[in-house]
Amino acid sequence: MYEVIGSATSRAFRVMWLLEELGQPYEHAPENPHSDRVKELNPSGKIPVLMDGDTLLTDSTAILTYLADKHGALTYPAGTVERAKQDGFTQMILDEIEGLLWTASRHTFILPKDKRVPELKDTLIWEFERNIRNVMSRANGPYLMGEMFTVPDIILTQCATWAKVAGFPTDNEAVVNYIKGTRSRPAFRTLLEKIKR
Template structure:
């Protein structure tokens, strides 16, 4: 059984979603960054961490890629042109969409207060929208790569949710219906808190 260390409100949600899609059992240790448990498995104090036996894998994208390759799902096969396009799209999302969100979070609540530059947010929102438009222009079907969900869909859906939390708006008409479609998946729905 896999173990996942990380808060479901962080990038760890990507790993949990992947495991749900794959139908793999896992145990979640809901930890915030920099706790003693996290540092004992990853000296940087960052989450998520996937534990499989004696092995520990860090970085959400590395974990997603490992799980997809191992289980032969949610990815194009290694060594194919389709995989190269998928990896290109994944890297584009990380560079053009996620990077600005991470910078916004750092300047919002992570960095020491004296190091924060709140005025940067306007530029980051502009960059986010440019990145969203670039990524959505590459979409090939109901999912980014076509008819099947793949790694970049999980990352982009998480980023779009994160953007709403950060107060980023977008004028991309395709994004909201796309996110509703990806979040409607049964595997994602299983991760949502149950309402009383």
């Protein structure tokens, strides 16, 4: 039994969604960043944390990759050209989409007030619009890798939700159509129902 530690509105959502896709049982401990329990497990205080028995893993992308590889699903095999392309999507999304959203969050409510630079957000939004077009121009079908739903699809879909909450533009037609498809997956709908309870 896996345990996913972290609030459902954080990157822990990605891990829970992947476990739903895999049909793997898990328990969810909705801890906030820097809670006492989280700091005991991860000195940085960051979430999510995954417990696989006695094994502790951190960083949502590392966790997703580990689980996909372990269960042989939602990923192409390591050492294949397809996996290299899949990993290329993952890195591009982390660098060019998530990085901007994280910077905006830090300068909105995370950093001490005297360290925030709110004026950065206009530049971040400009970059986001350009970068999301670039990501979607490389998509090869209903999902980023074509017909197969993979790890970067989970990351990009969660980032699109994050972007909307953060006031970033989410009206790019390619993204809107893509997100309709990813969010209509049964595992995604199941997870939303569980979170609402």
